[in-house]
Amino acid sequence: xxxxxxxxxxxxxxxxxxxIASHRLMLRAGMxxxxxxxxxxxxPLGYRVLKNIERIVHEEQQRAGHIPMLMPTLQSAxxxxxxxRYDDYxxxxxxxxxxxxxxxxxxxxxxxxxxxxxxxxxxSYKDLPMTLYQIQWKFRDEVRPRxxxxxGREFLMKDGYTFDLTVEDGLHSYNRHLVxxxxxxxxxxxxxxxxRADSGPIGGDDTHEFLxxxxxxxxxxxxxxxxxxxxxxxxxxxxxxxDQCRAVMEEFxxxxxxxxxxxxxxxxxxxxxxxxxxxxxxxxxxxFFFGTKYSESMGALVVNDKGERVPxxxxxxxxxxxxxxxxxIEANHDEKGIIWPEGVTPFPVGIVNLKQGDAEADAAxxxxxxxxxxxxxxxxYDDRKERAGGKFATMDLIGxxxxxxxxxxxxxxxxxxxxxxxxxxxxxxxxxxAVETIAKRYATL
Amino acid sequence: xxxxxxxxxxxxxxxxxxxIASHRLMLRAGMxxxxxxxxxxxxPLGYRVLKNIERIVHEEQQRAGHIPMLMPTLQSAxxxxxxxRYDDYxxxxxxxxxxxxxxxxxxxxxxxxxxxxxxxxxxSYKDLPMTLYQIQWKFRDEVRPRxxxxxGREFLMKDGYTFDLTVEDGLHSYNRHLVxxxxxxxxxxxxxxxxRADSGPIGGDDTHEFLxxxxxxxxxxxxxxxxxxxxxxxxxxxxxxxDQCRAVMEEFxxxxxxxxxxxxxxxxxxxxxxxxxxxxxxxxxxxFFFGTKYSESMGALVVNDKGERVPxxxxxxxxxxxxxxxxxIEANHDEKGIIWPEGVTPFPVGIVNLKQGDAEADAAxxxxxxxxxxxxxxxxYDDRKERAGGKFATMDLIGxxxxxxxxxxxxxxxxxxxxxxxxxxxxxxxxxxAVETIAKRYATL
Numbered sequence: 001x002x003x004x005x006x007x008x009x010x011x012x013x014x015x016x017x018x019x020i021a022s023h024r025l026m027l028r029a030g031m032x033x034x035x036x037x038x039x040x041x042x043x044p045l046g047y048r049v050l051k052n053i054e055r056i057v058h059e060e061q062q063r064a065g066h067i068p069m070l071m072p073t074l075q076s077a078x079x080x081x082x083x084x085r086y087d088d089y090x091x092x093x094x095x096x097x098x099x100x101x102x103x104x105x106x107x108x109x110x111x112x113x114x115x116x117x118x119x120x121x122x123x124s125y126k127d128l129p130m131t132l133y134q135i136q137w138k139f140r141d142e143v144r145p146r147x148x149x150x151x152g153r154e155f156l157m158k159d160g161y162t163f164d165l166t167v168e169d170g171l172h173s174y175n176r177h178l179v180x181x182x183x184x185x186x187x188x189x190x191x192x193x194x195x196r197a198d199s200g201p202i203g204g205d206d207t208h209e210f211l212x213x214x215x216x217x218x219x220x221x222x223x224x225x226x227x228x229x230x231x232x233x234x235x236x237x238x239x240x241x242x243d244q245c246r247a248v249m250e251e252f253x254x255x256x257x258x259x260x261x262x263x264x265x266x267x268x269x270x271x272x273x274x275x276x277x278x279x280x281x282x283x284x285x286x287x288f289f290f291g292t293k294y295s296e297s298m299g300a301l302v303v304n305d306k307g308e309r310v311p312x313x314x315x316x317x318x319x320x321x322x323x324x325x326x327x328x329i330e331a332n333h334d335e336k337g338i339i340w341p342e343g344v345t346p347f348p349v350g351i352v353n354l355k356q357g358d359a360e361a362d363a364a365x366x367x368x369x370x371x372x373x374x375x376x377x378x379x380x381y382d383d384r385k386e387r388a389g390g391k392f393a394t395m396d397l398i399g400x401x402x403x404x405x406x407x408x409x410x411x412x413x414x415x416x417x418x419x420x421x422x423x424x425x426x427x428x429x430x431x432x433x434a435v436e437t438i439a440k441r442y443a444t445l
Numbered sequence: 446x447x448x449x450x451x452x453x454x455x456x457x458x459x460x461x462x463x464x465i466a467s468h469r470l471m472l473r474a475g476m477x478x479x480x481x482x483x484x485x486x487x488x489p490l491g492y493r494v495l496k497n498i499e500r501i502v503h504e505e506q507q508r509a510g511h512i513p514m515l516m517p518t519l520q521s522a523x524x525x526x527x528x529x530r531y532d533d534y535x536x537x538x539x540x541x542x543x544x545x546x547x548x549x550x551x552x553x554x555x556x557x558x559x560x561x562x563x564x565x566x567x568x569s570y571k572d573l574p575m576t577l578y579q580i581q582w583k584f585r586d587e588v589r590p591r592x593x594x595x596x597g598r599e600f601l602m603k604d605g606y607t608f609d610l611t612v613e614d615g616l617h618s619y620n621r622h623l624v625x626x627x628x629x630x631x632x633x634x635x636x637x638x639x640x641r642a643d644s645g646p647i648g649g650d651d652t653h654e655f656l657x658x659x660x661x662x663x664x665x666x667x668x669x670x671x672x673x674x675x676x677x678x679x680x681x682x683x684x685x686x687x688d689q690c691r692a693v694m695e696e697f698x699x700x701x702x703x704x705x706x707x708x709x710x711x712x713x714x715x716x717x718x719x720x721x722x723x724x725x726x727x728x729x730x731x732x733f734f735f736g737t738k739y740s741e742s743m744g745a746l747v748v749n750d751k752g753e754r755v756p757x758x759x760x761x762x763x764x765x766x767x768x769x770x771x772x773x774i775e776a777n778h779d780e781k782g783i784i785w786p787e788g789v790t791p792f793p794v795g796i797v798n799l800k801q802g803d804a805e806a807d808a809a810x811x812x813x814x815x816x817x818x819x820x821x822x823x824x825x826y827d828d829r830k831e832r833a834g835g836k837f838a839t840m841d842l843i844g845x846x847x848x849x850x851x852x853x854x855x856x857x858x859x860x861x862x863x864x865x866x867x868x869x870x871x872x873x874x875x876x877x878x879a880v881e882t883i884a885k886r887y888a889t890l
Contacts, residue, residue: 007512007575009566033562035517035524036549041562042515044577050515067452070487070495072480072599073518073582074551079480091544096551099536099586104481106519106541117478117486121454130452132489137518137582141544154517 001347003382007044010394020216022329023148025338029398031325038145038153045398046325048346050156053324054135056187056343057158064180064239066131066160071113073137077103079112082298089201092140106139111294111316114161118312119300125165128302128312129173133160135321150282150326151218158319163312165304167291170313174206174289175245177317181210181285182232182252184319187445189341190328192284193227194252198261204290204315209259211281214330221281223257224271230255259283282327289315338399339422343445347380348372349438350400352391354407356383364406364416364431371435377442379404396421402438404431446792448827452489455839465661467774468593470783474843476770483590483598490843491770493791495601498769499580501632501788502603509625509684511576511605516558518582522548524557527743534646537585551584556739556761559606563757564745570610573747573757574618578605580766595727595771596663603764608757610749612736615758619651619734620690622762626655626730627677627697629764632890634786635773637729638672639697643706649735649760654704656726659775666726668702669716675700704728727772734760783844784867788890792825793817794883795845797836799852801828809851809861809876816880822887824849841866847883849876 009030018024026032031046042050058068074096080086086093086105094106107113114132122130135158145153162173178194185192190212197209211221213228230252238244256271258264259281268276294300295311302312320327332339340346351368355361365381372379380400382391388407395403405417405426415428418437429437454475463469471477476491487495503513519541525531531538531550539551552558559577567575580603590598607618623639630637635657642654656666658673675697683689701716703709704726713721739745740756747757765772777784785791796813800806810826817824825845827836840848850862850871860873863882874882 005510007514007566007572007577030566033565035558035561036519036521036547037545039517039519041517041558043562044512044514047514065450067489069452069489069492072484072486074481074484074584074599076481094541094543096539096541098539099588100482102481113480113486116480117488120478121452121475127452132452139519143544154519 001378001380003380004384006380008394008398009043010397018148020147020150020330021333022150022216022326025329025333025397026148026325029338032149038142038151040149040152040154045346049325049340049344050322052344052346053188053321054156057135057184057319057321060180060184060187061133061158061160063183064131064176066133068134069132070134070136071107071110071117073106073139074104075107075113077105079116080105083112083115083294084297085112085201092142094139094141108138108140109316109318110134110159111161111314112298115294115298115300115314118163119298122163123302125302125304128163128165129169130163131160131173133158133317147216148326149322152322155320156322158321160317162315162317165302165310165313167313170289170291170315171206172242172245174287174315175249176239177287177315178208178252179232179237179245179248180239181287181317181319182248183237185210185284186232188324188328188343190284190324190331191228193223193257193281195221195223195257195259195281196253196262197259197286199288199290203293204288206289208253208287209283210285211259212284212327212331213279214282214327215280216330217280217282219281219283220260221258221279222260222263222268223277223279224255225275225277227252227255227257282323282330283320284324284327285317285319287315287317333399336393337397340399340401342401342441345401346398347400348377348442349379349402349404350395351379351381352388352395352403352405353381353383354388354405356385358408360411361406361408364411368404368406368416368431368435371431372439375435375439377439402441404434404438446823446825448825449829451825453839453843454488455842463593465592465595465775466778467595467661467771470774470778470842471593471770474783477594483587483596485594485597485599490791494770494785494789495767497789497791498633498766499601502580502629502764502766505625505629505632506578506603506605508628509576509621511578513579514577515579515581516552516555516562518551518584519549520552520558522550524561525550528557528560528739529742530557530646537587539584539586553583553585554761554763555579555604556606556759557743560739560743560745560759563608564743567608568747570747570749573608573610574614575608576605576618578603578762592661593771594767597767600765601767603766605762607760607762610747610755610758612758615734615736615760616651617687617690619732619760620694621684622732622760623653623697624677624682624690624693625684626732626762626764627693628682630655630729631677633769633773633788635729635769635776636673638668638702638726640666640668640702640704640726641698641707642704642731644733644735648738649733651734653698653732654728655730656704657729657772657776658724659727659772660725661775662725662727664726664728665705666703666724667705667708667713668722668724669700670720670722672697672700672702727768727775728765729769729772730762730764732760732762778844781838782842785844785846787846787886790846791843792845793822793887794824794847794849795840796824796826797833797840797848797850798826798828799833799850801830803853805856806851806853809856813849813851813861813876813880816876817884820880820884822884847886849879849883
């Protein structure tokens with residue numbers, strides 16, 4: 001993308017109403033625009049990151065065998081009356097009356113609707129196990145929306161629902177989700193720690209939240225520092241393997257790690273003192289196994305192998321897709337701007353032309369642009385007639401992992417400059433080697 | 446995808462409330478489920494087609510130089526009061542009050558919001574031309590939702606907005622959209638004819654609707670049959686080339702083709718009698734150039750090269766993404782079911798195993814599955830223990846363009862059977878040739 005043809009409205013001044021880094025930087029980098037309290041437009045740069053996160057979530061969900069579908073944003077209130085949650089949910093549910101006077105609502109979550117889909121179409125244990133998921137916009141009418149997309153009202157979420165015949169199978173689905181979530185976050189360059197949590201209005205006894213450690217997190221967290229040493233890494237996961245998924249779940253959850261909602265001071269005291277940590281965390285996902293809570297009240301029954309009709313065992317599993325942008329920036333920024341991990345960056349590399357209009361510099365930039373594009377790595381090319389200082393500041397602000405600086409002086413010696421946004425280190429090399437070096441970084445993602 | 450692990454709830458009986466073929470077939474093929482009047486869940490098979498259509502729209506928009514972004518579904522009523530449309534829009538607009546008592550609405554279109562984005566961030570002619578677009582859910586509270594996704598209430602639409610300094614530039618943006626839309630529909634295997642239309646609540650003098658001819662269309666259309674002979678085909682389009690885009694526009698719009706809203710009997714009478722056609726059409730897109738209608742009322746001004754502040758010239762351009770599924774099926778089905786064009790089919794090929802459990806047949810199917818998958822063509826493999834007749838009926842109903850039938854008898858002779866859904870013709874060949882033959886059909890898409 002040539003910047004002269006793009007829409008990247010970066011702001012010079014820091015918006016006064018943004019109190020945390022990610023909110024400030026998303027506004028300054030021209031990623032979002034607030035349209036109403038807690039409701040945002042995703043400007044082109046923000047949209048690109050949102051799509052990258054969505055893509056990673058889709059890929060990891062499907063790798064785990066989960067089936068994508070899509071439910072509407074608006075739901076009938078009647079469904080929620082069946083489960084008893086219509087009255088329970090409180091003012092966070094946006095209630096709507098349509099022109100025919102029907103009670104509708106903007107879905108804050110979809111347990112009722114997916115249970116309705118299931119009970120209408122599935123009747124036999126032979127169709128189980130089954131996991132359906134979607135990535136769809138949701139609405140929660142927060143009384144104090146704040147922190148930008150971290151606590152917005154209209155937000156994008158992946159929500160998945162598992163259907164199993166037995167509790168044992170349901171717990172495998174739970175473990176499988178835990179493992180697939182670990183992989184999902186790691187691919188984005190995030191460490192998200194599963195912590196025992198409270199189930200809230202979703203229900204059920206088994207639930208873990210995934211938290212990213214950050215000073216600006218909304219939850220206080222208590223953990224054994226040993227949990228931060230565990231990584232999933234490149235290990236091979238067979239998602240149908242019950243024992244392997246359980247072993248990974250146990251490995252990641254056996255150390256003490258809890259949010260303030262479930263914190264137990266006595267248990268925490270048993271953690272060796274030098275490993276006890278109290279910090280803050282941002283919730284980026286949560287998994288639940290709640291058994292028959294919805295299937296009983298809504299009549300989602302299947303015939304088992306003995307011919308008996310039994311309520312299906314269910315769980316639900318969420319990833320905060322839009323909120324992840326905030327969490328990623330909270331965990332990856334400095335005083336100059338954002339530092340995107342390579343897995344989610346809006347553009348893999350930025351090209352800065354120090355002398356736009358100079359035939360040789362322009363030609364070298366065009367050649368780099370073509371080489372990267374041919375490799376499927378579309379650069380953001382700053383082809384504006386601006387001072388170098390302004391171009392560098394913009395690149396630092398929007399946080400592309402790699403920058404190539406092209407100028408007449410370097411070209412005389414046959415070199416361009418490659419700069420890492422994270423380390424700040426620069427190195428001169430031929431354009432060919434620059435392409436090769438940067439392409440290598442993306443080859444394994 | 447193995448059918449035994451998929452969620453494809455096909456219906457045996459024909460739903461009684463579905464009066465047109467596409468609605469009936471989408472329900473029977475397990476593509477959608479109605480959740481409320483005019484509001485649907487997209488079950489896995491329907492979701493796959495929806496995503497294919499979305500992908501083609503994205504690719505063609507970006508090929509034309511348009512920039513993707515995303516606006517929220519809910520909007521503030523205040524924006525619509527600025528343009529004067531809040532009171533004008535009538536009962537089709539779903540009006541919502543949030544917990545703070547603010548007037549909101551579920552966006553039926555986005556001229557106001559995009560104008561707000563533009564005026565907040567763009568001030569100079571140097572940033573023009575600019576085209577921003579999104580694919581996002583919208584809501585129109587139709588008094589009589591019907592025909593399934595063809596006239597639903599919650600629907601997915603691509604809406605794009607052009608910003609230009611002069612009327613002349615604005616008309617080029619209009620022509621560019623017309624050309625890119627032609628290519629978009631052709632890639633889906635659809636002929637959509639641009640017809641002079643009425644601008645309705647959007648406004649402006651220049652507007653064309655794109656109509657797919659179908660008996661079940663909601664609009665009466667009048668046209669010179671010569672328009673159906675024109676195809677864009679594989680010609681090379683330079684979207685920045687003003688003359689070329691205008692020439693294509695003129696080629697496609699110089700013959701008489703109008704909806705009942707703009708029909709002119711005297712002009713129509715001048716068409717040679719043997720080429721006069723009266724038929725019905727399904728609207729699948731519309732383009733508008735309305736100049737300064739919104740930029741004046743909402744103060745979206747830019748400084749021109751003389752230093753004067755002038756209202757920006759705007760247009761808007763829509764494609765009915767979810768409705769296209771209905772239009773595609775209306776144009777492509779027979780008494781057995783859907784016949785997907787190869788550009789949008791949910792799976793490129795279906796594999797039917799005539800003797801599930803037979804070691805040789807299973808191995809041959811697995812090998813075919815692997816070969817197609819390695820080429821990026823994921824098959825739908827019917828690996829259930831069902832009668833052949835039931836398997837064939839399902840494949841015919843869901844309409845995959847190609848079916849490979851694998852059975853012990855054929856395998857003894859080293860062959861499988863390849864069947865075209867459209868022609869119904871079958872041919873025996875080796876599995877290797879079957880893969881090669883079908884892969885070729887998708888290579889040029």
